[in-house]
Amino acid sequence: MTQHTPNLKAEKIVGGVAVDQRHDSAHKHVTGEAIYIDDIPEPAGTLHGAMGLSTVAHGAIRSIDLSAVKTAPGVVAVLTAEDIPGENDISPTGRHDEPILASGKVEFFGQAIFCVIAETREAARRACRLARIVYDEQPAILDVWDLDPAKDRLVTPPLELKRGDAAGTIAAAPHRLKGRMRVGGQDHFYLEGHISVAVPGEDGDVTVHCSTQHPSEVQHMVAHALGQPSHSVTIEVRRMGGGFGGKETQSNQFAALAAVAAKRLGRAVKIRLDRDDDMTMTGKRHDFVVDYEAGFDDEGNILGVDLTYAARCGYSSDLSGPVTDRALFHCDNTYFWPAAHARSAPLYTNTVSNTAFRGFGGPQGMIGAERLIDEVAFAVGKDPLEIRKRNFYGTTARNVTPYHQTVEDNIIHRIVAELEESSDYAKRRREIAAFNAGSRVIKRGIALTPVKFGISFTATHFNQAGALVHVYTDGSVHLNHGGTEMGQGLNVKVAQVVAHEFQIDIGHVKITATTTGKVPNTSATAASSGSDLNGMAAQNAARQIKKRLIDFAADKYSVPHDQVVFLPNRVRIGNQEIPFADLIKQAYFARIQLSAAGFYKTPKIHWNRDEGRGHPFYYFAYGASCSEVSIDTLTGEYVVERADILHDAGRSLNPAIDLGQVEGGFVQGMGWLTTEELWWDEKGRLRTHAPSTYKIPLASDRPRIFNVKLADWPENREPTIHRSKAVGEPPFMLAMSVLHALSDAVASVADHSICPRLDAPATPERVLMAVERLRREAAGA
Structure with missing residues (x-):
């Protein structure tokens, strides 16, 4: 080992924490090199899906004639609710009130009733218009201004908060006022609309590239729709072109339909919504x-x-x-x-x-x-x-x-x-x-x-995260975590955390696509918690590896543990310094584990x-x-x-x-x-x-x-x-x-x-x- 004189000059790694660091994909966004799902080369024989939507806001389906749809040019298959092999439901809270495809009734204008799978996206969209559906139309409730919260139908139980005697205090106050305010909704208007590509594999497996903020939920929903265990479904997300919450639950439907079609036909299936359909079919901010x-x-x-x-x-x-x-x-x-x-x-x-x-x-x-x-x-x-x-x-x-x-x-x-x-x-x-x-x-x-x-x-159980960190023998680091990148810079922040722990330049940390095959049972990237949760999980993984390295170096060079210090791109062991990559190679030959799965759960929180x-x-x-x-x-x-x-x-x-x-x-x-x-x-x-x-x-x-x-x-x-x-x-x-x-x-x-x-x-x-x-x-x- 080469002996070095300690460098008294203050040194920093490139891209540690608490410093400005550009978004890891910023240059790709500007040049168009960033790969979104629609940019992934399509497997040979890829089919395309489009949805047939209801034309009334509320009513029973009296009859449905899809004969012209099935015989339209380029059409390979038409899916209805009866073709879902597992559960026809994608309700994220388990209330079983949100079908993948409507059956027997429709409850909003634009609800999906069937899905056309065709050789091209244009052929699928054109075929959707040929359906003949007859409804028994029923009165529709469209606004809440005149509804009575005490009498009208609720979709889920309400919440009530109380502290002190509000009614008595207001009645006794020197002044009182009352009023009403309308607060409008909002469309997410992400640049990349909803899209999923499902690729069937062997042994009943299916891989879905999905623009989603919640890969694990999509995995479970797809598995339920297929009637298969979750281990047979892999969801992968490299990046989204915006999400803002609109891809937390709304991706479930399109991933499930693409997967059902792919499994049924044995071919890759892509569903990419038109902007008009996307805005019509998907949920908004509540007004x-x-x-x-x-x-x-x-x-x-x-x-x-x-x-x-x-x-x-x-x-x-x-x-x-x-x-x-x-x-x-x-x-x-x-x-x-x-x-x-x-x-x-x-x-x-x-x-x-x-x-x-x-x-x-x-x-x-x-x-x-x-x-x-x-x-x-x-x-x-x-x-x-x-x-x-x-x-x-x-x-x-x-x-x-x-x-x-x-x-x-x-x-x-x-x-x-x-x-x-x-x-x-x-x-x-x-x-x-x-x-x-x-x-x-x-x-x-x-x-x-x-x-x-x-x-x-x-929901307390969502406050957890996992991460996976590998250190390779050349000193480069592979990072995967359960969060999703939608333009907000989550990946670069988590990479900064890992770079800081090992004291290596951020260029040595490779950020990889989020996948349920590497980090399971993740929470949605939502509630502003992406960096908090995934950063801590990645830190936990890095510290596990770091502890093993310190134990190894202290033992190998017979120095106290506190004399093994990670410095910018090198490690001081006693009075000697070696490059980080050299220590990694030595640890590998000594059979030290250089991989770790990290985990974090938020403390202190509880809610009744x-x-x-x-x-x-x-x-x-x-x-x-x-x-x-x-x-x-x-x-x-x-x-x-x-x-x-x-x-x-x-x-x-x-x-x-x-x-x-x-x-x-x-x-x-x-x-x-x-x-x-x-x-x-x-x-x-x-x-x-x-x-x-x-x-x-x-x-x-x-x-x-x-x-x-x-x-x-x-x-x-x-x-x-x-x-x-x-x-x-x-x-x-x-x-x-x-x-x-x-x-x-x-x-x-x-x-x-x-x-x-x-x-x-x-x-x-x-x-x-x-x-x-x-x-x-x-x-x-």
């Missing part, structure tokens, strides 16, 4: 109707609240129970309600079954809380920011949530104070008031809103749904945003002039990636609250089913001035992976400041004497109608 009542004092201190969150869930349960639960978990946002009563109402409708979406009900819960704060501010004639700060959670008191979890890590006071100063909030509010006083048509508004978001799956109390979140992530807008009071058109954001990512694993998540989350949230409007006609047909009728934010819609910063001082008080915090979902809710800035601008036409009660999405039409309504009310007063 909500929020009923609120509150009691408060002269200063705007809120004393008690009573809240009902009713959601349009669609025809089946899907994830509506957990989504509406999480809405209640965030009905407080950053505010302490001394007495609180909140209930959910997951309502049945004859629309597509709504599903997970970034924030998972949390945004809808928060926006209800923020409307309540605005109402109180107008009632007592104070700046909404003052009312927000007055009602914040405390640090040693006033810190228990409606679900009885103590908030132990509250930093919202400092976050808001720093943003208030850095954004010049007070000065700009004065300048905006002066501008509005002299401007007849264009009005400006400003708002600063906070975010507190709980991190963990509320029946009692409505527990500790469902491991920690909270915080943030705040200040937005300024201008509106044209003659047309309702508006512009986001400026947005300032300060967000808490703990000790960020990768500040560059996290900053991108904050920026992207804010813009996506802005779309949800301003331009993205889902609209069903009286027949239950989704009319906003394509880019031509559904408006997501464009680059030109981003704030003209966009100041985004990660707070550089907080570290997670919990021992998460390198004290980082989740950053997938929390930034989405920062966009609430845009909605409230629009509300502030609208309120200026009536001298801020009337709360605009601006519903979401605040489209230009809604803004214009609110302006006209306030002018009429002000004139009438």
